[in-house]
Amino acid sequence: xxxxxxxxxxxxPRRGRIFGKGEVVGLDxxxxxxxxxxxLPVFLLLIIFLGLPIINSFQLSxxxxxxxxxxxxxxxxxxxxxxxxxxxxxxxxxxxxxxxVVAFFVIAIATMLAAAVSSGVFGHKFMKVVWxxxxxxxxxxxxxxxxxxxxxxxxxxxxxxxxxxxxxxxAPLASSDTALYPVIFxxxxxxxxFAFLVILGAVEQIPVSIREAATVDGANIRQQFTxxxxxxxxxxxxTMFTLELIWTFNGFTVVWALTNGGPADSTSILxxxxxxEAFRYGRxxxxxxxxxxxxxxxxxxxxxxxxxxRSKQ
Amino acid sequence: MIKTIYSAFSKLLARIxxxxxTALVIFPFLFIMLFGTKSTIEIYSxxxxxxxxxxxxxxxxxxxxxxDQGTIGxxxxxxxxxxxxxxxxxxxxxxxxxxxxxxxxxxVGRRVLVGVLAGTVVPNILLVIPFFKAYNEFNLxxxxxxAGVAYGVLAIPTTFLLMNRFFLDxxxxxxxxxxxxxxxxxxxxxxxxxxxxxxQIISVGILTLIWAWxxxxxxxVLLQSQSAQPxxxxxxxFAGDFTTNLGATFAGLTIAAIPPIILxxxxxxxxxxxxxxxxxxx
Numbered sequence: 001x002x003x004x005x006x007x008x009x010x011x012x013p014r015r016g017r018i019f020g021k022g023e024v025v026g027l028d029x030x031x032x033x034x035x036x037x038x039x040l041p042v043f044l045l046l047i048i049f050l051g052l053p054i055i056n057s058f059q060l061s062x063x064x065x066x067x068x069x070x071x072x073x074x075x076x077x078x079x080x081x082x083x084x085x086x087x088x089x090x091x092x093x094x095x096x097x098x099x100x101v102v103a104f105f106v107i108a109i110a111t112m113l114a115a116a117v118s119s120g121v122f123g124h125k126f127m128k129v130v131w132x133x134x135x136x137x138x139x140x141x142x143x144x145x146x147x148x149x150x151x152x153x154x155x156x157x158x159x160x161x162x163x164x165x166x167x168x169x170x171a172p173l174a175s176s177d178t179a180l181y182p183v184i185f186x187x188x189x190x191x192x193x194f195a196f197l198v199i200l201g202a203v204e205q206i207p208v209s210i211r212e213a214a215t216v217d218g219a220n221i222r223q224q225f226t227x228x229x230x231x232x233x234x235x236x237x238x239t240m241f242t243l244e245l246i247w248t249f250n251g252f253t254v255v256w257a258l259t260n261g262g263p264a265d266s267t268s269i270l271x272x273x274x275x276x277e278a279f280r281y282g283r284x285x286x287x288x289x290x291x292x293x294x295x296x297x298x299x300x301x302x303x304x305x306x307x308x309x310r311s312k313q
Numbered sequence: 314m315i316k317t318i319y320s321a322f323s324k325l326l327a328r329i330x331x332x333x334x335t336a337l338v339i340f341p342f343l344f345i346m347l348f349g350t351k352s353t354i355e356i357y358s359x360x361x362x363x364x365x366x367x368x369x370x371x372x373x374x375x376x377x378x379x380x381d382q383g384t385i386g387x388x389x390x391x392x393x394x395x396x397x398x399x400x401x402x403x404x405x406x407x408x409x410x411x412x413x414x415x416x417x418x419x420x421v422g423r424r425v426l427v428g429v430l431a432g433t434v435v436p437n438i439l440l441v442i443p444f445f446k447a448y449n450e451f452n453l454x455x456x457x458x459x460a461g462v463a464y465g466v467l468a469i470p471t472t473f474l475l476m477n478r479f480f481l482d483x484x485x486x487x488x489x490x491x492x493x494x495x496x497x498x499x500x501x502x503x504x505x506x507x508x509x510x511x512x513q514i515i516s517v518g519i520l521t522l523i524w525a526w527x528x529x530x531x532x533x534v535l536l537q538s539q540s541a542q543p544x545x546x547x548x549x550x551f552a553g554d555f556t557t558n559l560g561a562t563f564a565g566l567t568i569a570a571i572p573p574i575i576l577x578x579x580x581x582x583x584x585x586x587x588x589x590x591x592x593x594x595x
Contacts, residue, residue, distance in 0.1 A: 031498050035413035039425060042410045042469060045402075046428075049466040050435050053443035060442060067449075109334070116331045127335055129581050134338055136577040136584075137570040138527045140548040145341055145566055148559070156344055159360045189337070194588060201589025222323065250436045252530035257549055271438045271530065278442055279534065288442050295439035302434030 057295070060288035067282050078289035087265060087273065088290065094180060095269040095294070099249035102187040107241045109188070110195035111233075115225050117196075118203045128200070135193035143257030146186045147173060173259060176266030183255055183267050187248060195240050202236035203229060242305030246298050270294045345570060348563035356559050371564035375551075384539070384547065385568055391536070392526060392543035395461040399525040400518055402465025403472045408514065411476035412502055415483075426477065432470035437530050440467075445534045455541040460532055461525070468521040475520075475587075479513045480506070516587030519580065526573060544569050 061078055063071035082088045113131065117124040134142055149156040152171040162168035172178040206229060214224050252271040255261065261268035261276065268276065270290055278287035348356050352368040359365070376385050414425055444463060445454075453459040483506065491501040507514075529545040536542045539550065551565055577584060 031413055031416035032418075034498055035410075035417050038410040038413040041406050042473065043428070045406060045466045045469060046432050049463060050432055050440070053440045053447070054435065056443035056446065057439050060446070113331065113334060116327050119327075121327060121331055123331075123335075127331060128585065129578065130335055130339055132577065132581075132584065133342055133574055136523060136573050137342070138545050138548065138573065140527070140529055140545045141345075141566045141569040142341065144548060144551075144562070145345055145570075148562065149341075154357060154559070156341075156360070163361060192334075193338075197585055197588040204589070220320070246434070246436065250438055250530075252437075252533075253528060253545065256529065256533075274438060275441070275530075275533075278445075284442055284446075291438045291442060295436050298436040298438075299434050302436075306430065306434070 054295075057288050057292055060285055061292045063285050063288075065284040067284060071285075074285065078286045079293075081286060082289055082293070087268070091265070091268050091270050091273045092293075094267070095249055098180065098184060098187065098255075098269055099245050101184050102191065102248045103241050103244040105184075105188045106191045106195050106244050107199075107237055109192050110199050110240070111230075111237060113192070113196050114200040114203050115229065117200060118229075119221060128197075131196055132193035134190045139190060139253040140257045142190055143186060143254050146182065146189075147258050150182050174263065176264050179259055179263060179267045183258055186258055187251065187254055190254060191244060191248070195244060198240055199233060199236060202233040206232050238308065239305065242301065242308075246302055246305075249294070249298055249301075342570065342574065345563055345566045348560065349567035350564070351560055353558055353560045356563075368560055371560040372568070374558060374561040375565035375568060385544070385551075385565065387540055388542055388544040388547040391457040391541060391547075392545070395457040395464065395532070395543050396522055396525045398458045398461025399464035399468060400521055402462055403468035403521050404514065404518060406465075407469045407472035408476050408507075408510075409502065411473045412480045412506060414477055415480050426474070429470045429473050433474070437467075441531060441534045444531065448535055453535075455536055455538045457536060457541055457543060460535040460543075463531060463535065464525040464528070465521075467531075468524065472517050472521065475517045476510075476513065479510065483509075512583065512586075515580070516583045519584050519587050523573075523584075 060071065062073060062075060064074050064077075065071050113127075117128055121127075148154075150158075150171070150173045152158055152169045152174070158168040158170050161170060172182045210228060210232075211224060214228055219227065249269075250271060251269075252275065255267055255269055256272055256275075259267045261272040265273070271294070274287045274290040274294070277290065278284045347363075348360075349371055350367040350369070351360075351365055352371075355362075355365055355368075414422055417425065448454045448459065487505055487509070488501055491505045492498075496504065526543075527545055529549065532543050532546045533549070536546060539547065548565070548569055551562075
């Protein structure tokens, strides 16, 4: 987004027509009309698929609806119910924890990996390709893999732990106290690849001359990283952290495939709680209210993130 | 002396770090393939052994899982149509718009970009229930192509912003040369700009592809009948069918996870570029 926001100031278009002697002053102004026609479907579709659903979500959150038939207006009852609900409070709390912990570790690991690859560690071309495997494979498939791996005795984690001489009855997914740890681990594992490529892209944009100047001035590799690379890629890291936070907060697939929100709703982050509320229990009104609460929070985070990354430029 | 030891030590640490991460990333996929070709008995008795008789039956068992024969095949076809529709919608709508927007006066162009940028922060959680309601009312549920339209529209903001950034840097001389040769504005776009933007379009398209291929949050709501599901959603029920037949489960995971990885290895140049240049996708 940092890079995108720089495009918010389009280069000054040269308008005008072809004058005599074939002199080109600029592109024909009819392109402005073309732009209007080309933008029409964009905004029409965005209004239909984003604008109207948001309005509809608010409407639903003030109603009772079982999936069919007319909405029944109930005012703020759904919100009152949710603010008093123990599970809702718990889910909101673990969603925050999950999103912040995953986003933090993803950015930290991705930055370290990008620093290593850009310094030309042996095998960096191979690593650059391989590290994105977890991001490219369907999240459902990798999450199912990890959920079988964390099974006691037969799971891969326990097989390897046993082969190394440790216990093999490690069953973190079976207990509500520990189930969030593997969920966080898989969340980090599958998201690092993408953040790594973005941050590496930023690192590689730093002009070589700056580093050379630093080397001449006697800066060692670590100093180069902390004094030059890090400050220059900070805006991208910041943007990536915001995005990662939003994606993880909103992330349904990994958690659903790994635990179904269980055991006993201990890993039901808000998107899962809302999904269950609507499509398992047929309480679409309360589910929409959950979505609105989560959605408002995320849109605030997103807007602040965009603002900050723009002002940092 | 101490300085050299320190630097050698930190180098060693970095090396252990990167190879450790490489192992953590690559081994799960090797194990998926290994277990996918092992019989369940052998997975239990000698899980780590590399000397074994391949059990190809796992794949036919996985392929024939579910209520109908060849369910995985149907999921693949559904995924294919869903992703293709998403790509067609997002590219056909966003690419021309992103191009012609560069001719707008700066003030207007800026407003357009802010409007599209706002579309990138709308979280899916706000959309799924209204989507279900609307698709249900218009009788569009359980069709991967209609679901693909929703994915395509959600990919429009990102596609638009990345393509617009690319077109802003497009050399004006080429456009002006086309104008001099008597091409209309539309032909300049089609005959000059599009052929020169193929690389960028592929890079941006791949971002949409990865997301639409893997996401299940919207598909699980819009495609509830098993015969209409893409692989990302179908796999969810699949694991439950095979709690006892571990070999077949892993064969299924192989079928789901390895083709995208192979495709990625072939196209990795575009993927890396697409992500590095934008880093913003759904």
